[in-house]
Amino acid sequence: MNNYHYLLPEESAEMSLIQVANLRKIEKILREIFINANYQEVMPPNFEYVELYTQLGSDFKSEKLFQMINHEGKSIALRYDFTIPLARTYAYTRNSEVERYVYFGKVFRKEKRHKGRRTESYQIGIELLGAQEQLADKEIIALSLATLEQIPLKHSVLEIGSAKFYKRLCELVGQEKSKELTELLKKRNISGIEQFVSSNQFPSAFKNLLTKLPVLTDPLSLLKLVAATQDEILIEAVSTLTQLCQQFSDDHQIVIDLAMVPAMSYYTGLMLTAYSDVVSQPIISGGRYDELLSRFELKTTAIGFCCHMDNILKAIEEETNA
Numbered sequence: 539m540n541n542y543h544y545l546l547p548e549e550s551a552e553m554s555l556i557q558v559a560n561l562r563k564i565e566k567i568l569r570e571i572f573i574n575a576n577y578q579e580v581m582p583p584n585f586e587y588v589e590l591y592t593q594l595g596s597d598f599k600s601e602k603l604f605q606m607i608n609h610e611g612k613s614i615a616l617r618y619d620f621t622i623p624l625a626r627t628y629a630y631t632r633n634s635e636v637e638r639y640v641y642f643g644k645v646f647r648k649e650k651r652h653k654g655r656r657t658e659s660y661q662i663g664i665e666l667l668g669a670q671e672q673l674a675d676k677e678i679i680a681l682s683l684a685t686l687e688q689i690p691l692k693h694s695v696l697e698i699g700s701a702k703f704y705k706r707l708c709e710l711v712g713q714e715k716s717k718e719l720t721e722l723l724k725k726r727n728i729s730g731i732e733q734f735v736s737s738n739q740f741p742s743a744f745k746n747l748l749t750k751l752p753v754l755t756d757p758l759s760l761l762k763l764v765a766a767t768q769d770e771i772l773i774e775a776v777s778t779l780t781q782l783c784q785q786f787s788d789d790h791q792i793v794i795d796l797a798m799v800p801a802m803s804y805y806t807g808l809m810l811t812a813y814s815d816v817v818s819q820p821i822i823s824g825g826r827y828d829e830l831l832s833r834f835e836l837k838t839t840a841i842g843f844c845c846h847m848d849n850i851l852k853a854i855e856e857e858t859n860a
Contacts, residue, residue, distance in 0.1 A: 551658040557851045560690075561660065564850070565642060567688045568662055575681060577640035577664050582623035588613040590622060594833060597802050602648045604657075616646035620663055621827065621842060628667045629834035636668040656848055663824070663844030667831070674841050675782060675808045675826070679792070682822055682843050686791055686812055689845075691853055694821065696791050696812045698782065699798025701805035701825065703775035710744065710769070719748075723797045726752045743767045751797040757783050760794060782808070804829040810843060816856040819849045 546552060553561065573579070588605055591598035603615040617623070620641045628637050642662050649657050664681065666674050679698065686694050704723075708716035715738065722730045731752065735745045743766040754760055757780040764776045779794050786792050798809050805825045812822035824843025831838050 551656045551848065553851070557855070560851055560854055561847055564689060564847070565662060568685060568845070569640070569642070571681070571684055571688065572640040572664055575638070575677075577638040580624065580627065580639045580641055581643070582617065582620060582627070582641065584617050585614045586617060586623060588615045590626070591615065591618050594622065594804070594830070597804065604646050604648065617644070618647055619645050620661065620844065621665065621830070624665050625667075625827075625830050625834055625840065628665075628840075629831065629836050632667075634668075635838075636666075639665045639667075641665075660847040661844045662847060663842060665840065665842035667840045668838050669841075671807070671826075671839050674839060676785060678808070678824070678841050678843060679782060679786060679810065682810055682812065682824070683786065683791060685822065685845060689821070689850055689854075691814050691816075691821075691850075692857055694791065694812055694814050695793060696810060696822070697793055697795040697798065698779055699795045699809040699811075700775040700779055700807060701800045701809055702807055703772060703779075703796060704798065704800060706769065706771040706775065707748075711738070711740070720799055723751065724799050726797065728752050741767070744769075747772075755793045755795065757794060760796060778808075800825070802827065804833075808841065814850075814853040816860070817849050817853045819846065821846055821850045821853060 569579070588600060588603060591603060592600050598618065603618055605613055605615045608614050620643070624639050624641070627639070640663070644658055644660050646658055664678075666678060669677070679696070682696055686696060707719065711719050715734075718734060719731075721727075722734055728749075732749055735748050740748070743763075747763045747767055750763055754763070760776055761780055764772050767773075776794075776796070783792060783794060795811075798811065800809060801823060802825075804827050806828045807826035809825035810823070811820045814821050822843055822845050824841070826839070826841040828839050831840050
């Protein structure tokens with residue numbers, strides 16, 4: 539029994555002294571950036587009713603929540619994410635049409651150990667709700683790039699994609715084949731996509747587009763490929779991304795990724811993910827989630843991103859020890 543005095547549960551995540559010091563340095567810098575951009579710091583509760591997450595559909599499976607029964611006999615869970623509670627905050631307690639929130643804290647998710655993900659992880663993030671879509675997209679990209687500049691890593695890249703583009707691809711290949719395409723895109727399986735294309739009767743321009751999705755990032759080349767399909771939804775989605783890229787044309791940290799698959803089904807437009815060379819998991823992720831607000835009986839815009847601090851600290855450590 540005494541052995542347990544020296545052991546941690548496998549669900550726990552303990553930081554070293556150096557990691558804590560690095561976390562606090564980054565946290566201080568990012569807090570200043572976000573507060574100066576008019577984001578208000580919020581502290582959502584650590585416990586939520588299980589239904590807050592599970593009623594939102596397939597994105598939240600009850601087996602991934604750390605659950606318990608409270609004194610009233612109701613199922614509650616440790617905070618799974620920040621976005622859902624903050625969408626609720628906006629829906630019921632907002633002070634103005636446009637709200638900007640910034641948060642610092644842990645989320646708790648049951649993860650399979652072989653996936654290399656922690657069940658207890660620290661996040662820093664922002665949410666922008668009720669703002670005009672194009673201006674909000676630009677603001678979020680600008681702040682994500684500003685964040686990357688302040689993280690002490692030698693190299694990082696911000697990739698932007700479109701949930702609208704992805705959903706249109708799924709419509710064009712058909713519901714039965716969309717699951718297969720989604721898995722191929724997630725794995726960046728170029729040979730698998732080529733086989734998928736050759737085994738289906740798609741228009742030649744659409745076939746050409748699908749085979750180039752995992753590798754092509756040049757905005758002009760992407761526009762030409764998509765224009766050849768003559769699909770208005772695809773063209774509009776890519777045009778929006780290229781226009782955003784052009785506004786940050788001097789920043790080589792940003793690229794377009796049309797093979798990006800939404801992490802959440804409620805993503806509706808811009809998606810963004812940032813990576814470092816030395817860790818496989820993203821260091822920043824986020825996107826537009828207008829559809830989520832409709833589940834709180836609101837029709838408005840919403841977008842945000844979070845910094846995965848455990849991945850960032852691991853990347854800093856890997857670069858330091860290299």
